[in-house]
Amino acid sequence: MTEKIASEEKVIFNLGSEKFALGTEKVKSIEEMQDIIPVPLAPPYVTGLINLRGAIVAVVDLRQRLGLADIQNGRDMVILIVEHNGEDVGLIVDRVLSVEIFEMKSQPVPEAVTKTKSGRFYLSILGAKDEKVVILNLDKILALEEK
Amino acid sequence: MDTTKYRDLFVSETREHLVSLNRALLALEKNPDDPALLDEIFRSMHTIKGMAGSIGQDQIAELAHKAEDLLDRLRKRQLKLAQPQVDAIFESIDYLESAVAELAAGRDPQQSLKDKGSGLSKKIEALAVAPQSSKTEASSNVSGGNDFSRINPLKTADSFVYKVRVLLEADVALKSARAFLVLHTMEQFGKIAYTVPERRDLEAERFDRGFSVFFVTNLHSEKEIKSRIGYSEIEDIEIEEVVEETEEEAVERRTVSAFTQLAQERPREVKVSTERLDKLMNLVGELVVWRERLKQLAQMSQNTLIQDSVDQVAQITSELQHQVLASRLVAMSEIFDRFPRVVRDAAKVLNKDIDFKLEGRELEMDRSILQMLAEPLVHLLRNSVDHGMETMVQREASGKRKIGTVTLSAQKVKDQALITVEDDGRGIDHEMIKKKAVEKGWATAEQVSGLSQKQAFDFLARPGFSTAEKVTEVSGRGVGLDVVKSRIESMGGSISIESTAGQGSRFLLNVPLSLAIIRTLLVSARKQVYALPMSQVMETFELKPENVRTLQGKTAIVYRSQAIPVQRLSRALKLETEEGILSGPTVVLERQGSFAAYVIDRMVGQQEIVVKPLSRFLNADKTFSGVAISREGHPMLIVDVNNLET
Known part of the structure; x- marks a missing residue:
């Protein structure tokens, strides 16, 4: 993996206390938390379905998908609507922090991290220790896993 | 520009x-x-x-x-x-x-x-480049530009220039004679600068049905010109005044005219983006939901004036729903016409000679369903050419016609489309499939020996099954019938395989023709509402605990003098594991000829719903066939009764 300059616009959000990011071009809208209808027999990380202005969208609990600790944040939770393979999917995140343009080098994910449960969903890392932002690999997160 | x-x-x-x-x-x-x-x-x-x-x-x-x-x-x-x-x-x-x-x-x-x-x-x-012909015809300028060098000499101070587009009727017997008469008539009250196509082409009948006349006349009434030309054997006349334009205008108009000309060929059709069609469909879906809600309220109001109005609205909604569904229909040819090329190219690579037949191009089905069909069909066709069809040498050796036949056909069977991909190739050896299934550890030798041909073919559609000895460019690797199968099933369809070794194979796809609007019975289990297709609901009743028996460790009731399994719906959906005492509202569902009963929390009502496909995340097990929007505006899952645990 080579270093590259990331000068794209990112949506920065929290999962727990950690910061994560997705390119704004991937995020179609940010929706308020709403009633999610659970789906029996669905994979555990799929919270359920919402009615988004007449279209029915599956919602993924991003925290559970990344295998992060289950700390309910509650109030500030929102649903990011992303498009993947022609389908809209919702991602629950704890809080949206900002939309920022980054003009710095993103670093590859250290190999040790890629082997952790959540690390395999990381694309690259922006910034230094304290202000670290992990850019997520949407394709991996939304890939279907063989049962 | x-x-x-x-x-x-x-x-x-x-x-x-x-x-x-x-x-x-x-x-x-x-x-x-x-x-x-x-x-x-x-x-x-x-x-x-x-x-x-x-x-x-x-x-x-x-x-x-x-x-x-x-x-x-x-x-x-x-x-x-x-x-x-x-x-x-x-x-x-x-x-x-x-x-x-x-x-x-x-x-x-x-x-x-x-x-x-x-x-x-x-x-x-x-x-x-070839033997040059003596006459090199100057390519006629049909770019749409008006040639004023031919018009201007005819103009006088009080004349006007018109472009008259004449469209003859479709079945005119002598087109050139009719065109001549039109031109002759026009010359009675004006001068013809030129025509498109050129006059000699019109005379030689080298035109379809339409031609344009650039005409200089003293009349300044389009209506008058029209009526003088007359209407005999003419479908349509369009007249526009032509004014000499600047170079820039000419370029702009040429661009537009290239397209308007196209548009004029099909004046009855308008292109609508599929996105817009989908939005329309979503809106109609919501409207249908609210119609049901309104009906309910009207009934409760006991006000006949309101009820009558609601009835009217309901009728219009039904018609609108019908029209929107119809507007989404497109002919199979939309995708079918791509396939001859697919087959030709595949055959060429493999050095096979294949006669490809298409039947049922005109059958209409919903655009989104048709689009989903394209990929599985390409796959099946390539499979037929690659694996199904023998080489020419092999075919001759087995006494077959050297040219193989592959047929793709579509027909309407009840409310569904039956699409078949058939070849007269080597067929599928079900014994070999059984052998392979044993090798893969999917079944024991004993188990497979008792399987019918049809059951053996089911192994073909399992992930990881591939009988091709070598990977070829045409079929690629790794993508098998399992992908085709899951795609067809996600559309609410089914696939079956028929084959005779040595004679050929047939893949039959059953898919819905249009997005389904179905009547459902709404029931609740564990506070969630689920929709059951009305067509599969046999009966609803109140189950008494004393009517439940236990047979071989499973609970059952007697229905139509046979024992049928009974359990809580919430248990079948894995929402709970405890059985407890079975009693309360119960539905009997029919599933491919057999029955099963489910105890529910309560009956919610009946509703007509527009079935939407389920997200691919949730498609993996087939417990639900789709999803709809409830009267309250929430997503509501539609149970696929055939795949519900008994």
């Missing part, structure tokens, strides 16, 4: 032409002497050339122009049609396809593609 607004139109129009080009060229390859096919190909190329030129895609226009020249020579029999020329035209079609794909993505074709294009242009130009 800003040409981007025409770009999308160019892309969609050109794609349509490319589909018909492919079809006509394939047919021409088989019937090289059919002049109508050459004409059709020529016309499509000509149109593409015109459109490309008008939006400044010179490279595309150039190639189309060279191809058009070549076709023109073939048409005029100055050249004899041979394989290199057919291949070159196929190559140009491929080139045009990739160039259009670039444009569709909002990019200009890349340099490498451009190089390929100009290489191809030269190649075609070389192919077009």
Whole structure:
């Protein structure tokens, strides 16, 4: 993996206390938390379905998908609507922090991290220790896993 | 001039032409002497050339122009049609396809593609060089520009210039005579500058049904001109006054006219984006939900005035729903016409000779369902050509016709489309499948020996099954029937396989024709509402604990004098594991001939719902066939009764 300059616009959000990011071009809208209808027999990380202005969208609990600790944040939770393979999917995140343009080098994910449960969903890392932002690999997160 | 607004139109129009080009060229390859096919190909190329030129895609226009020249020579029999020329035209079609794909993505074709294009242009130009005919006809200028050098000499101070477009009726017996009469009549009250096509072409009947006359007259009433020309055997006359324009205006108008000309050919159709159709469908879906809600309220109000109005609204809603569904229908030919090329190319790579037959091109089905079908069908066709069909040598050795036959057909069976892909190839050896299933550890030798042929074929659609000995370019690797199967099932369809070893195979796909609106019974389990298709609900009743028996460790009740399994719906959906005492509201569901009963929390009501496909995340197990929106506006899952645990 080579270093590259990331000068794209990112949506920065929290999962727990950690910061994560997705390119704004991937995020179609940010929706308020709403009633999610659970789906029996669905994979555990799929919270359920919402009615988004007449279209029915599956919602993924991003925290559970990344295998992060289950700390309910509650109030500030929102649903990011992303498009993947022609389908809209919702991602629950704890809080949206900002939309920022980054003009710095993103670093590859250290190999040790890629082997952790959540690390395999990381694309690259922006910034230094304290202000670290992990850019997520949407394709991996939304890939279907063989049962 | 800003040409981007025409770009999308160019892309969609050109794609349509490319589909018909492919079809006509394939047919021409088989019937090289059919002049109508050459004409059709020529016309499509000509149109593409015109459109490309008008939006400044010179490279595309150039190639189309060279191809058009070549076709023109073939048409005029100055050249004899041979394989290199057919291949070159196929190559140009491929080139045009990739160039259009670039444009569709909002990019200009890349340099490498451009190089390929100009290489191809030269190649075609070389192919077009042939024994020169004595007469080199100046290509008639049909670019749409009005030739004022021919109009101006006829103009006087008080004359007006009109372009009169005449469309003859479809079944006019003597077109040239009719055209002559029209021109003759017009000359009684004005002067004809020129016509498009040219007069000699009109006289030689070298036109379809329409022609334009550039006409100078002292009359200044379009109505008057129309009535003087008369209506005998004429379907339509359009008249517009022509004014000499600046160069800039000329360019702009030429661009527009290339497209309006196209539009005039099909005045009854309007292009609507699929996105808009989907939105319409969603809205109608919501409307249907609210209609049901309104009906309920009206009933409660006991006010006949309100009830009558609601009835009216309900009727209109039903009709609207019907019309929206109908507007989404497109003919199978939309995707079918791409397949002859797929089969031809696959056969060519494998050095097989295949007679490909298409049946049922005209069958109409919902656009989104049709789009989902394309990929599985390509896969099945390639499979047939690659694995199903023997080599020519093998076919001869087994006493078969050297040319193999692959047939793709579509027909309507009840509310569904039955699509079959059939070949007369080597067939599928079900014993070999059984052997392989044992090898894979899917079943024991004992188990498979008792399986029917049909059951053996089910192994074919399992992930990881592949009988091809070697990987070929045509079928690729790794993608098997399992993908086809899951795709078809996600559309609410089914697939079955029939085959006789040595004689051929048949893949049968059953898919819905349109997005379903179904009547459902709504029931609740664990506070969630689920929809059960009314067609599979046999009965609802209140279950008493004393009627439940236990047979071989499973709970059952007697229904129509047979024991049928009974359990809580919430348990079948894995929402709970404890059984407890079975009693309360119960539904009996029919599933492919057998029955099963489910105890629910309560009956919620009946509702007509528009079935929407389930997200692919939730498609993995087949417990639900789709999803809909409840009266309260929440997503509501539709239970696939056939796959519900008993």
